[in-house]
Amino acid sequence: MRRSPLRGRIVATYLFKRILQAIFVVIVITLFVSYAVRLTGDPAVMMFAGGGGSMSEADLERVRAALGTDKPFYLQYFEFLKGLVTFDLGRSFAGGAPVSGLIAAAAPSTLKLAFVSMLVSIVMSIPLGIWAAVSRGKAADQMIRIFSLVGVSFPNFWLATMLVLLFSIALGLLPPSGMGSFESYIMPTLTMGIILTATNVRLVRTAMLETLQSQYVMVARAKGLSESKVLYKHALRNCAIPLITYFGLQFGGMLGGLVVIEKVFSWPGLGTLAFDAVNARDYPVLQAVITVLALLIVAVNLIVDIAYGLVDPRIRLE
């Protein structure tokens, strides 16, 4: 393809818009979260709450001054925004570790979990969905539909516990929790993957059914192409757009589900970090985690946009 100056400008405008959008999202979300979390408790009290003893107003003021929570909200929030720009997110209220270090340690764990789960779900749902579409109304389709229904109905923590009971306690094959070896990834990603697959499989089936009725599939079949070529090369590519959109949207929802999965499997990711931060009212950590999650979702949307172009040349940055 010929590269024109016009195209460069389109790309630049597009990226600029995306960056503005990201900034807007981060400000709106963090402003809301920071304000709301301050309405429901006091980190200084939480520090004493382990069961220490006497806790007078003077003690609390001393600790609040050290934490900086005695300042008005807008100043605290401004400090946080300044920290975002200067890449200094401050220190955790709980223990004083630099927030950037905590995020840097936790983010990769969550990303690995998220992407592997996504991959597991895609690998499972596409063949199953296609199979269901091809054998519409037959036994296979019914079985897959039941699997999907059951899968959607599973609460993720219950499924996780059942997997642990089976693979760790009864069979002794996999470690019940923790992140480390290859084996430790199997159950968390399988839990997440099965639940995602349950919805994805229906989507793939529906999209595929529509495509299979179109004329070019008939033509492809008439040409005498093998069935797998028809399905995976011609049909799948044409129903890819709704699938990509949906997988992208799902990613955001999945990050929420990962909080539970991380907790059940003692996975040291952003979910665990956020969970502990909420419990301790650790504002700096909470604000940082929320920011990272918001940026992640913006980034995934960007990837989805790019993926459209890759799959369908007609919608390349028009």
Added chain:
Amino acid sequence: MKIIRRGILAGLTAVALGGVSFATVPAYAEGTVTVSVPQDPASWDPIDTFLVAWAAVATNIYDGLTYRGPDMEIVPGLAESWEELDDGKRIRFKLRQNVKFHNGEEFNAEAVKFTFDRLLGDEGAKGPQRSNYTSIESVEIIDPFTVDFKLNAPDPVLLTKLAGYGAMIVPPKYVQEQGEAFNLNPVGTGAFKFVSYNPKVDIKLEANPDYWGGAPKISELNYRFISEPSTAVAELQAGRIDIVVPPTIPIAMIPVIEGASNLEVVSVPGPTVDALRFNTRDGITTDLKVRQAIIMSVDRATIVEAILAGQASEIVSFQSALSFGHDPELQGLPYDPEGAKKLLAEAGIPQGAPLQIDIRSNDASMNEVAQVIVSYLQAVGLNPTIKPYETSTLISDIIPQGKTGAMFQQKWGGWTFDYDNTAYAMYHTGEQWNPYGNDPELDRLLESQRPLTDRNEREKVLKEIGKYVADQALELPLYNTNAIYGVSKRVKNFVAAPDNRLKLNEITVE
């Protein structure tokens, strides 16, 4: 009972071993023990935290001047002996000699002074621990191994406090060099040395062969942070964790552990007490008769037996039976629904009067107990509702700001096992845990016992406080729950600590 059985077993084993192979048991044995604790304290600096999870680990890294073992007795730690001077306003400690910190620094009077200057100075002001030690005016060095603690006023609980949390002795040079980094690289004089810390994952320790109390009998000690009870129990069942430290295992999970042949449950009375306290400022619970009626409507013995599976004991005042100031003679109001109805009628409370009970939403036992209490209260004609709050919201907003319903759950750890520590925080005017009460008589009683150095006299006042609170019916006292440990049978010589501060230098593993 389990403890006793273990003790006898351990004794028998020791005798058997002694007879057969006394000479072959090495002082320093190989072996790794992995323990799960419910939380990552995030900082290992003694002055930063009040978390039980911190203490469960750090007891093995640091020592205090005094030490309180599982039997709850205060014994010498880094101080070999002490004496009270100036009517209790000065305590002189003789320090243990030839003790080194893990980094090689020598333990001496200098280190003690540094530790407390730091705790009471700017560094300590940022954390919660300092408020426990404000009776200390200064620490004076008499000679390299003698220090004097000069006190503002006699503090009868000080020796206990010196065994806990903020009073752990830290190495002066190292702390100054490290600054904030000390949080993540702790060094003490304890039985185990710090090896590595991985936030939200684990902390690893190794045996300190030069420990003044004798080298530990295992070589490595790892702690994993696991907050989810079912995960901790699964790890225990899978044999990847040897000890689960409370508060992790809920009562409902005990049968699972007991059902596994390689595991056992060890449970001892702990410091944790639960009560439903009354809002004495607004609503029907401002009336003493109503409060008494509510207490009389609830059959606590049945709750302990049926819901808590005997893993708790009834309380009459807000403290465990191990606590100093506990009065075994004190009689609570009896379970008497008919009497309760009469009192409510006298108070002019109409049938079906509403009553809100605030509880912690993540407290599984309390959620069940509260349901039962609701039905007891319905039986005497009240109409209670349960309002579960996220725990942090309840304890850091609803209670201190005085926004509770008629009754609210108070859970209390009371690690000092001294009623003063609890009662002062609960009932003294102006304390954050006391949003409603301001009773000059109670304030006077609470203040009067603090400077008393005569144990008997102080105990008398503490008992008086307990009786006063019971007479005023300031709370519906519920129960003292056990500290429940899950332990793998490969661990030998395990002695459960009521306060979760498990020192593991004596245990061995197969």
